[in-house]
Amino acid sequence: MAALPEGDSAPSDGRLPNVGNLKNKPFSLYVHVPYCSKRCGYCDFNTYTPSELERDDQIDRWLQSAIKETIFARKILGEELTVDTIFFGGGTPSLLEASVVKEFLNSVSKHFTLKKDLEITLEANPDTITQSKAEDWRKAGINRISLGMQSSAKNVLQVLDRTHNPANVLTSVEILKKAGFENFSLDLIYGTPGESLEDWSNTLKDAIAINPPHISAYSLVIEPGTKMGSQLSRGEIKAVSDDDAADKYQLAEVMLTENGYLWYEISNWAKENKECQHNLNYWKGNNWWGIGPGAHSHINGVRWWNKKLPKNWRESLDQDQSPALARENLTNEQIRNEEVMLLSRLKTGIDKADFDQKNVEKLIKDKLVNEVSGKLELTLEGRLLADVVFRQLTA
Amino acid sequence: MTIEINPAGTTPPELIRNFCVIAHIDHGKSTLADRMLQITGVVEERNMRAQYLDRMDIERERGITIKSQAVRLPWVGLDNKNYILNLIDTPGHVDFTYEVSRSLEACEGTILLVDAAQGIEAQTLANLYLALENDMTIIPVLNKIDLPAAQPDKYAAELANIVGCKPGDVLRVSAKTGQGVKELLDLVVVEVPAPVGDANAPARAMIFDSVYDTYRGVVTYVRVIDGKLTPRQKIKMMSSGATHELLDIGVISPEPKSTKGLGVGEVGYLITGVKDVRQSRVGDTITDFVKPATQALAGFRDPKPMVFAGLFPIDGSDYPLLRDALDKLQLNDAALVYEPESSVALGFGYRCGFLGLLHLEIVRERLDREFNLSLISTAPSVGYRILMEDGQEIDITNPSEFPSGKVSEIYEPVVKATILTPSEYIGPVMELAQERRGQMHNMDYLSEDRVELRYTLPLAEIVFDFFDQLKSKTRGYASFDYEPSGEQVADLVKVDILLHGDPVDAFSSIVHKDKAYAYGVEMTGRLKELIPRQQFEVPIQAAIGARIIARESIRAIRKDVLAKCYGGDISRKRKLLEKQKEGKKRMKMVGRVEVPQEAFVAALQTNADSASKDKK
Numbered sequence A: 001m002a003a004l005p006e007g008d009s010a011p012s013d014g015r016l017p018n019v020g021n022l023k024n025k026p027f028s029l030y031v032h033v034p035y036c037s038k039r040c041g042y043c044d045f046n047t048y049t050p051s052e053l054e055r056d057d058q059i060d061r062w063l064q065s066a067i068k069e070t071i072f073a074r075k076i077l078g079e080e081l082t083v084d085t086i087f088f089g090g091g092t093p094s095l096l097e098a099s100v101v102k103e104f105l106n107s108v109s110k111h112f113t114l115k116k117d118l119e120i121t122l123e124a125n126p127d128t129i130t131q132s133k134a135e136d137w138r139k140a141g142i143n144r145i146s147l148g149m150q151s152s153a154k155n156v157l158q159v160l161d162r163t164h165n166p167a168n169v170l171t172s173v174e175i176l177k178k179a180g181f182e183n184f185s186l187d188l189i190y191g192t193p194g195e196s197l198e199d200w201s202n203t204l205k206d207a208i209a210i211n212p213p214h215i216s217a218y219s220l221v222i223e224p225g226t227k228m229g230s231q232l233s234r235g236e237i238k239a240v241s242d243d244d245a246a247d248k249y250q251l252a253e254v255m256l257t258e259n260g261y262l263w264y265e266i267s268n269w270a271k272e273n274k275e276c277q278h279n280l281n282y283w284k285g286n287n288w289w290g291i292g293p294g295a296h297s298h299i300n301g302v303r304w305w306n307k308k309l310p311k312n313w314r315e316s317l318d319q320d321q322s323p324a325l326a327r328e329n330l331t332n333e334q335i336r337n338e339e340v341m342l343l344s345r346l347k348t349g350i351d352k353a354d355f356d357q358k359n360v361e362k363l364i365k366d367k368l369v370n371e372v373s374g375k376l377e378l379t380l381e382g383r384l385l386a387d388v389v390f391r392q393l394t395a
Numbered sequence B: 001m002t003i004e005i006n007p008a009g010t011t012p013p014e015l016i017r018n019f020c021v022i023a024h025i026d027h028g029k030s031t032l033a034d035r036m037l038q039i040t041g042v043v044e045e046r047n048m049r050a051q052y053l054d055r056m057d058i059e060r061e062r063g064i065t066i067k068s069q070a071v072r073l074p075w076v077g078l079d080n081k082n083y084i085l086n087l088i089d090t091p092g093h094v095d096f097t098y099e100v101s102r103s104l105e106a107c108e109g110t111i112l113l114v115d116a117a118q119g120i121e122a123q124t125l126a127n128l129y130l131a132l133e134n135d136m137t138i139i140p141v142l143n144k145i146d147l148p149a150a151q152p153d154k155y156a157a158e159l160a161n162i163v164g165c166k167p168g169d170v171l172r173v174s175a176k177t178g179q180g181v182k183e184l185l186d187l188v189v190v191e192v193p194a195p196v197g198d199a200n201a202p203a204r205a206m207i208f209d210s211v212y213d214t215y216r217g218v219v220t221y222v223r224v225i226d227g228k229l230t231p232r233q234k235i236k237m238m239s240s241g242a243t244h245e246l247l248d249i250g251v252i253s254p255e256p257k258s259t260k261g262l263g264v265g266e267v268g269y270l271i272t273g274v275k276d277v278r279q280s281r282v283g284d285t286i287t288d289f290v291k292p293a294t295q296a297l298a299g300f301r302d303p304k305p306m307v308f309a310g311l312f313p314i315d316g317s318d319y320p321l322l323r324d325a326l327d328k329l330q331l332n333d334a335a336l337v338y339e340p341e342s343s344v345a346l347g348f349g350y351r352c353g354f355l356g357l358l359h360l361e362i363v364r365e366r367l368d369r370e371f372n373l374s375l376i377s378t379a380p381s382v383g384y385r386i387l388m389e390d391g392q393e394i395d396i397t398n399p400s401e402f403p404s405g406k407v408s409e410i411y412e413p414v415v416k417a418t419i420l421t422p423s424e425y426i427g428p429v430m431e432l433a434q435e436r437r438g439q440m441h442n443m444d445y446l447s448e449d450r451v452e453l454r455y456t457l458p459l460a461e462i463v464f465d466f467f468d469q470l471k472s473k474t475r476g477y478a479s480f481d482y483e484p485s486g487e488q489v490a491d492l493v494k495v496d497i498l499l500h501g502d503p504v505d506a507f508s509s510i511v512h513k514d515k516a517y518a519y520g521v522e523m524t525g526r527l528k529e530l531i532p533r534q535q536f537e538v539p540i541q542a543a544i545g546a547r548i549i550a551r552e553s554i555r556a557i558r559k560d561v562l563a564k565c566y567g568g569d570i571s572r573k574r575k576l577l578e579k580q581k582e583g584k585k586r587m588k589m590v591g592r593v594e595v596p597q598e599a600f601v602a603a604l605q606t607n608a609d610s611a612s613k614d615k616k
């Protein structure tokens, strides 16, 4: 599991330092559902299988604590904010019963104002979706699904140690469409050991054939401590080269663009107006509260993250205390660094005038960025070298 | 109060015996000295500690003796007379050959101490030859006879063969248990000739060691040849004419003790208040200022640096600290020379000259340990004398000084090397020496299964990994020593390493023509592994002048981005990027290429490292 960043200690009453006006930025809710039926080989998310949890922390006990944190959030924020987007992430949120989703959203609407037609996304695994569940989610207010397709190559899904097969994806999409989910996204992973360029090209082809409004494509990261991390260190699998990953990224860009998907963030492509609003809020430095074990929050330059273990998270809330483990009060320099880091990854770019022009010229000369009406926009090469661009912009 | 018999300054020469011990590292010299201190009663039992005479920390830890010491030991001989034995400790390593030769010069006899489980080693042999050249009395002794693995008969025969005595004449001792040490002291009285000198002649004393001490300034160790030195006397250094007053004069037994003076044949220390050992140099003759001797003692020499390396602080802002540290080390190390050097790749540092590889390593370690300096050292190199076609002559100590004009001849320093090896490894040893352009002079069987090989070798060929190679080819059994032996004409070229077209001065090297290609291939290959991929393709070339002899290329990096960046990843990712940015600050720019410090260190290491192993 990814280590949490180090931070200062968070006060147990959860009180924020003076963070100023909360209404001048969009505010979102992230809702973490830390349960999976089985852990995938590459996964380092904060998620647990049933056998890893005590009875009191199983998925059916999630709701009461999640509602408690919603109320706690309302108290700490001190005013009834308008929620711009909601995102159920995991873990596997699609394991939640629709009734639970409904009750949770009801509670949210009691303590917050919901923006009209706000985007409410739920991450779903292809082998967890049934027709009735999908219809009930829709009725409960979910209006966007992010489906973890990953690959359409059997051998790749096998190396990733996924529970689903390629056929599950097609069935799920059928169900989702029938249930009225016009807005959905497919998550893809490339660069899995053993994946050929053809495997990847076929995955892209199959994903495009489904015609989703949105596609994410992530280069596989194998973290130490995961199952695949151990396989890698034992030499059972071989890491793919950066060149292979770069080739596959470029293939994705070409095929997706040809089919009407435009990149709007390094790993994300969408048809017109189908960008994920929730993620854009993260990247634009807006505010959000993360509900759930290990969830991260950001309110006007203060970041904090919850205790990772469901038990610790629950117990804090049971005592009406903050479930936060630690937090960071960002300095102006850190805020600026994050802004550069995040905005520069977006198609909409970042203001050119704010940087040392010598650094900018060098990047333009190296063809890593273009200037588009006063903004710096990553080139295709630049997208693959975004960390280089960041270092140079902030040098 | 006990009345001192034979107080210093008045000891009759016929009751003095000056001797030293020649031994390989770990053969037991320090332990033997400890026993002598105990048996003669100069150190009481309860004050005894191991390696009593090895003062400096660095010496004790590495088990080597860098600076000589002299102790005065009272001893009642078999004839019941009260003798004074002066034990003069010699540095064991070849880098300090000159100091060894001065220590030997201060004695009339030497104990040749050999581990009875190991036999004689090349370094001992080299020092023995020095002693024999000085016509000294040699007392062969086998140590560690208490060890179960000792083979006293075998090695007694070997020693007898080398020294030219009967195996039965080889004394057998255990420095550890003390067995035989008393007999050894008696033998010193009988065998070692008493010093001879003219008590009425103008004073002449030879400096055989000179040590800087923070509290007292320079402490100079001398052996009086003629006349007498007394407190408050005005003295003169015969090489420079500099004059000083004797603020303190005395003997060491084993702590320093002021005396009324030092007479003919005596050994002791003196303090004049000078602050820098270069003002009181080993080998120089001290005489009386008012009534000076006309003739200096023979053999004074300015030890010449043989091995050179650039030392650069890893953190450029440490440069002034490095300068101060070198200045301080020089107070105690007359052989250390240095001058500022600037390198495109490594920034500002010093080009330093050393007596040899051990000397280099000791200086580097002291800079690290005593001054807390992290340094990059360039590969050690040697000095060359270059004759140009226009008749000009240029001395260089740094490949970067290699002239670009027409070279007519290049002279490189050579050494006389002694290699001892078990006879079964003669083949591989000869092969190695051949590969290193060695010329064999002779081969002697010391015993049935041990052979001594004598070679002339270019110094440049041994400053790299010669000793390592020798050890690995002989399973660690061979030993090796060398001494400078002039120069020879050689077919040498300068190989440059170019990164993205820009030469990297730190990697330039002067090598034999036949080895240029191998050097080029090795270095370009190594750099390819060490330098991270850049945004553009980086050719790495090795060149002699304009001619490229080897090339590699680092392909451009195409991907340097973290794929996902969710809410939870932001802090972590920011920190990662900030850390990377810090890392970039420690990059050195070679033209447009960013090279991490570590790459320089690693690329230069293999060579420098073997230097550090040479002493072990």
Ligand SMILES: Nc1nc2c(ncn2[C@@H]2O[C@H](COP(=O)(O)OP(=O)(O)O)[C@@H](O)[C@H]2O)c(=O)[nH]1
Pocket (backbone or CB within 6 Å): B023, B024, B025, B026, B027, B028, B029, B030, B031, B032, B051, B063, B064, B143, B144, B145, B146, B147, B173, B174, B175, B176, B177
């Ligand atoms: N068994 C045994 N060990 C000895 C004897 N003399 C020295 N040693 C050991 O050999 C090692 C090296 O001795 P040392 O006096 O430091 O050698 P140096 O390097 O010649 O000064 C030490 O571990 C000593 O304890 C001896 O007579 N018998």
Ligand SMILES: C[S@@+](CC[C@H](N)C(=O)[O-])C[C@H]1O[C@@H](n2cnc3c(N)ncnc32)[C@H](O)[C@@H]1O
Pocket (backbone or CB within 6 Å): A042, A043, A044, A045, A089, A090, A091, A092, A093, A123, A124, A125, A147, A148, A149, A150, A187, A188, A189, A218, A219, A220, A221, A222, A223, B563, B564
């Ligand atoms: C929050 S995750 C998990 C959602 C869901 N449980 C699933 O696995 O489909 C969302 C997406 O991140 C991507 N992802 C997860 N771990 C990854 C890794 N180690 N490397 C690259 N992408 C990863 C996958 O495409 C995944 O669908």
Ligand code: SF4
Pocket (backbone or CB within 6 Å): A035, A036, A038, A039, A040, A043, A044, A045, A047, A090, A091, A092, A125, A148
């Ligand atoms: S389903 Fe998703 S969250 Fe669960 S283990 Fe697999 S990758 Fe991780």
Ligand SMILES: [Mg+2]
Pocket (backbone or CB within 6 Å): B029, B030, B031, B054, B063, B064, B065
């Ligand atoms: Mg010793």
